Structure formats: structure tokens, C-alpha cells
Amino acid sequence: MSTLKLFEKEEEELKFFEENEDSDNSSNNSLELLEEIAEILVTGTDWTTATLLDQLVRENIQLNPRFQRRDAWNIVRKSRFIESIILGFPIPHIVLASNQKERGKFVVLDGKQRLLTILQFYGRSETKNNNFSLRGLEFRQDLNGLSYKDLENNSDYASIIAPLDNQTIRTTLIRNWHTESFLYKIFLRLNVESTPLSPQELRQALHPGDFVNFLDDQSVNSQSLRRIFKSKEPDFRMRDNELLMRYMGFHYFLPEYRGTLKAFLDMTCKRLNKEWENKADDIREAANQFECAVESTIDIFGEKNFSRMWLSNSRTYRSQFNRAILDTMVFYFSDPIIRKGAITKKKAIDNAFKEICSSTSNGFRESVEGNTKNIGETYTRLSVWGKALREVLGIDFNVPELLENRIFFNGLH
Secondary structure: OOOOOOOOOOOOOEEEEEOOOOOOOHHHHHHHHHHHHHHHHEEEEEHHHHHHHHHOOOOOOOOOOHHHOOOOOOHHHHHHHHHHHHHHOOOOOEEEOOOOHHHHHOEEEEEEEHHHHHHOOOOOOOOOOOOOOOOOOOOOOOOOOOOHHHHHHOOHHHHHHHHHHHOOOEEEEEEEOHHHHHHHHHHHHHHHOOOOHHHHHHHHOOOHHHHHHHHHHHHOOOOHHHHHHOOOOOOOOOHHHHHHHHHHHHHHHHHOOOOOOOHHHHHHHHHHOOHHHHHHHHHHHHHHHOOOOHHHHHHHHOOOOOOOOEEOOEEOOOOOOOOHEEEEEHHHHHHHHHHHHHHHHHHHHHHHHHHHOOOOOOOOHHHHHHHHHHOOHHHHHHHHHHHHHHHHHOOOOOEEEOOEEEEOOOOOO
16 A cells, blocks of 8 residues: 555454434424524634644634544645645635633534644644654655754745745634534534544533543543454544443433433533532443453454344344444443353353344344434343343343333343
8 A cells, every 4th residue: 555645544444333323303403403593603714824723722722632632644644734735725624613611712613633733733732743744745745754843943944834824724613503403413514525523522522521531531541442443543533432422321321311312422421521520430430341341242252243233144243333232232241240140151142142133023133223222222222132131141130121212220230
């Protein structure tokens, strides 16, 4: 593979069974959003590279330091972006939304990698790519191997520094928005034709707090998540963070789930941020149990097959990773008693899972491959797998119950 390719990947990217967070698509919700659209203020400004850098350094444009560890672009792509600025090529615009909680500050809806690249090239980011040297340039090959400091400290490159600092980059500012649902819609529209990003990125920007910070640190350092993604680096789409967030939500608030995953995860963020001081130790322990649960799931099913659907017609596991199946596995295997019993009966557990996947009457397959976020499907997969585990292990523990389209659950023991 050529070193000049924009994306250099050492390993094949993990394929997810497609499942997007849902929002309320009712006509009433659409009318409310239309009313909000009529009130928002959208303005365009031609900020220069130097102005954007200043706004980033002063943290008026909020590029969370934790996000900066999730670097999606390699050095060649970063270098060619800087080259485009120097040459005056058209640059995709940046989209910012005002932070309703802090006047004069903005949340980034589109353009994070471009902003991070500027911050790194100017040597103002505390990341491994900070102060990187240009590489793989197509038009200004004479600049290959040079960093911003090299350019700045050599008078021969004065003609480079001025256009770089003063190049205008179109920036769109969205003000006077009222609901997160509106920003979420804009976020999805902006990313529909680009590399899809996890809504977790927007969620963390809108709901900062101690729990959110812990979750991101934990997902970065999690060895089990690194095994899932087969990567030594954090996932730049924050899908690793999202998997841990889903576990926390169902672990603490399953009875409060109402079938809308986005709202449920938003609520989880807000509640655990607020309760962090009193629940920090318990949340840390829950995260430790998540690690053990993932490791046990891998041990039982194998690294290639865990959290994938069993296809009885071909007697193989589906290649795509399934979030809903992982949710179901870690929900039970996060319990030490269940986990210990399952490890001693790995073959029987594997067979039990194949059996519920193959059944045409229990609804399990539909609950992990259809509209997986409905209350009925969420209950079905947790209930069917929980009852299968109880039968195989011979251990008495609680399984969620469904009454009037609400899930009731008071803990496993």
C-alpha cells in the first residue's frame, strides 16, 4: 500500500451490524423542529487560520482534549490539508453551534479533524502528532519534512507563513437553537455523505461532566474494548465509548428505558454526571465488571465469533459485530456468579446461544437484527438469553419482565 494514500490502516476495520440511534420521528416532533428552524440564526464568517487557532487555544471553540486522542487522519492527510490552506484551495467549511451554557463558546458539529490538524501543526495540541512535519505533499514537495516551527524560524519561508496564517476558512455559526434534537438532526445531515461519526461525540460535547470524562478515559484505557476493535488506539468515531455507555445505561436504568436509545443514553449521561460524587466508586466497579464480562464473552465464544449472530443455515457466525448482542452478553456476564458458572460450561453456553439464534419461535433473532431499540425487542433478547443461561447454569437469578410495554427489573439477585 502506498504511503501517500490518505488513509493508512494496518488492520481491517471492525464491521458493525448497522444500528443507528433513533429519535422521535412523530409528526408532532417534526412540527416542533420546523418551528425551531424558523427561529435559529445561521451566520457565516470568514475566519482566518490564525483566528481559528486563537479561538481553539482560548477554548472558545471547544475541542475537548479527550477528543484529541481520537485522531482519524494520518500525517499524509493532515499534511495535504495544510498544503491546501497554503495554496489557497477551497476548504470545506467548519460548522459550529453556540454553547447554550457558556456564552461566547461553540460546540463543533462538523470539522473536528480539520481543527485538530491546525492545532497540531501549529504545535498547540498535547497529542502524539503535535508539531508534526509535513509529509506526502503533492504540489509543494519542497516543504516535505518541515514543521511549522521550521517554517517560522526560516526567513526563506516567510512567503509560506503569511498565506497559511491569513487564509480564510468559511465558518458557519448556528445560534438561538433550543433543543438537542435539532442539533442531532443537523449533525446527522452533515455526516450523511462523509465518514459516519457516532452520536456519542455530540452527546459528550453537550453533556460534559465527571462521569462523561471518566467514561472516555475508561474507554481509551480499556483492554477489552481494544480487543473488540482490534486496535491499540481509541476509536476515532467513539464507538468504543458508546459501547461502554450502553452498558452503563442498561446496568443502572433498564426499567427507565422507553424505546428511544438516544434519549436513554442522553439521560444516562445527565444522571450519572449529576450522581458522580456519590456513585463514583460504584461506577468504577461497574466498569471493571464490564471488562470482565467482555473478556469472558470472548473466552466462551472465541475472539472471531463473540457478539455475532449464529446462522444455522450455514452453521457459521455472521461476520458483522452486533451491539445488541454485546449488550445482552455483558448484562449478565458482568455478574461474577453468572460469569464464573458460564466459564465452567463454555461449550454448553455456546450451544445454548446457537439454539436461541436458530429458533423461529422465541423472537431472539428479530430482537437483535430488526428494530433492536424497541422496548419489546430489548426485553425479548434479555429475557430469552437470561432464561437460557438459567437453564444451562442451574443458577437462580432474576430476568427482566414486561408489563404493559414497560420493562421491570430489580437486579439480578
